[in-house]
Amino acid sequence: MKIGIIGVGKMGGAMVRGMLKANIVSDSHIYLYDHHQVNLEAIKTLYPNVNCCSSESDVLEKSSVVILAVKPYAISKLVSLLDHCTNIPLVISVAAGVSLGDLTSFCQSDVKFVRSMPNTPASVGHGVVVYSMGQGTNIQDKFLVENIFNTLGYALELPEEKIDAAMAISGCGPAYMYVILDALSDAGVSLGLTRTEALTLAAHTMEGSAYMQMQTGQHPMALRDDVTSPGGVTIAALNELDALGLRHALISATRVAALKGKS
Numbered sequence: 001m002k003i004g005i006i007g008v009g010k011m012g013g014a015m016v017r018g019m020l021k022a023n024i025v026s027d028s029h030i031y032l033y034d035h036h037q038v039n040l041e042a043i044k045t046l047y048p049n050v051n052c053c054s055s056e057s058d059v060l061e062k063s064s065v066v067i068l069a070v071k072p073y074a075i076s077k078l079v080s081l082l083d084h085c086t087n088i089p090l091v092i093s094v095a096a097g098v099s100l101g102d103l104t105s106f107c108q109s110d111v112k113f114v115r116s117m118p119n120t121p122a123s124v125g126h127g128v129v130v131y132s133m134g135q136g137t138n139i140q141d142k143f144l145v146e147n148i149f150n151t152l153g154y155a156l157e158l159p160e161e162k163i164d165a166a167m168a169i170s171g172c173g174p175a176y177m178y179v180i181l182d183a184l185s186d187a188g189v190s191l192g193l194t195r196t197e198a199l200t201l202a203a204h205t206m207e208g209s210a211y212m213q214m215q216t217g218q219h220p221m222a223l224r225d226d227v228t229s230p231g232g233v234t235i236a237a238l239n240e241l242d243a244l245g246l247r248h249a250l251i252s253a254t255r256v257a258a259l260k261g262k263s
């Protein structure tokens with residue numbers, strides 16, 4: 001398998017590193033192109049055998065799978081290059097808001113596309129990637145795509161009509177979590193903890209709570225009840241969160257994000 005990546009910025013770079021770290025492909029089977037030499041050098045320093053190509057078309061010709069990790073506005077021009085290729089690779093797009101229908105419309109050739117939406121924790125191997133397989137793709141393609149995405153964290157195939165909803169949770173979600181972490185660390189500082197103490201406690205608590213829910217499979221409200229003694233401090237804090245509308249704010253924000261993703 002020869003994997004090409006066009007656009008080796010934040011997401012493309014995270015994907016290359018994830019695949020090479022997980023050893024699903026050798027560095028000599030990776031083909032990269034980016035406008036910025038510095039992005040290529042950053043990978044080449046760690047993995048000297050990766051191939052830095054001379055153009056987008058060079059990557060398309062040499063690869064059996066190509067990941068397009070450029071900004072959404074740059075996708076149509078890139079996809080149109082496939083019309084001049086003698087070798088047509090499987091194409092994975094990570095561009096937000098670019099549908100499978102859009103991708104197909106940008107070229108005349110019979111190309112198999114995959115639409116995906118990773119999130120930033122993918123850069124440390126704990127991301128979430130949701131994806132939809134396009135027309136003409138088969139079970140081998142799906143296996144291959146899963147293999148790539150699993151190196152970034154958790155991967156979930158969804159029908160394309162659910163991608164905007166998923167994006168509003170897992171794509172934007174890291175931002176919601178960081179705001180919560182920041183607020184908790186501010187609270188800790190106001191109560192006399194150092195910033196580091198407060199932030200570390202908050203981050204480990206967030207990680208541990210999510211891990212416990214995934215391990216036990218229990219409903220979050222059942223787990224919440226386990227922390228909530230009658231007349232205790234946690235229920236007092238939860239009453240305050242309810243009064244201030246935390247649940248409503250999270251639900252409303254996520255719905256706004258999904259609607260914006262559609263427009």
Ligand SMILES: NC(=O)c1ccc[n+]([C@@H]2O[C@H](COP(=O)([O-])OP(=O)(O)OC[C@H]3O[C@@H](n4cnc5c(N)ncnc54)[C@H](OP(=O)(O)O)[C@@H]3O)[C@@H](O)[C@H]2O)c1
Nearest residue numbers: 007009010011034035069070071072074094095096118120
């Ligand atoms: N970062 C995230 O958290 C995230 C999450 C989910 C999805 N995504 C998606 O991932 C894609 C990339 O985002 P990013 O944050 O990684 O952007 P980025 O850091 O700006 O990386 C994109 C890189 O691709 C280069 N590029 C653009 N057009 C190119 C072309 N035709 N050939 C070669 N290189 C080209 C860019 O150069 P120039 O700057 O010169 O254009 C830039 O170096 C976007 O479509 C975004 O929607 C990102």
